[in-house]
């Protein structure tokens with residue numbers, strides 16, 4: 001499919017789909033025994049920020065970078081949180097459960113790209129959350145595409 005096909009962002013259903021995902025996801029997070037303590041002081045616009053950030057990562061508009069501080073803010077928001085491996089795993093598990101619940105596409109290419117990024121992003125978030133973590137060289141969000149299997153290539 002190459003450069004002319006839909007982005008992962010579009011394939012998921014665009015802005016509305018990413019917002020639906022994070023709204024429902026954080027309703028689950030605050031009720032989850034393992035995750036709730038980490039998110040006790042979450043700001044009301046957190047789900048919206050994460051929706052914009054994920055959208056941007058998957059090829060949507062660069063709103064998180066242009067309006068909310070982008071990658072430096074992302075790193076700052078995870079800094080010092082000391083995310084534990086079981087919390088990271090639960091975060092990913094709840095994201096996937098929510099994707100089913102809100103009806104994100106369940107085709108192989110989409111889920112493969114989505115899971116790959118969740119693994120990548122959640123492991124980077126955990127690393128950046130460790131006490132004394134040294135900032136990497138990255139200054140902008142790592143963008144994510146279809147990888148090995150775009151729609152039509154399966």
Ligand code: HEM
Pocket residue numbers: 035038039040041042043045046049050053054068073074077078081083087088091092117118119120121122123125126
């Ligand atoms: C792909 C994985 C992840 C993405 C895309 C992501 C995204 C984000 C974003 C965009 C923010 C900042 C929101 C803002 O600008 O206001 C944030 C903050 C935060 N994230 Fe993550 N995150 C990921 C993984 C995780 C994991 C695995 C955990 C813990 C289990 C976590 C815990 C938090 C916490 C505690 C905050 C700060 C919340 C607050 O404002 O109180 N994140 N995340």
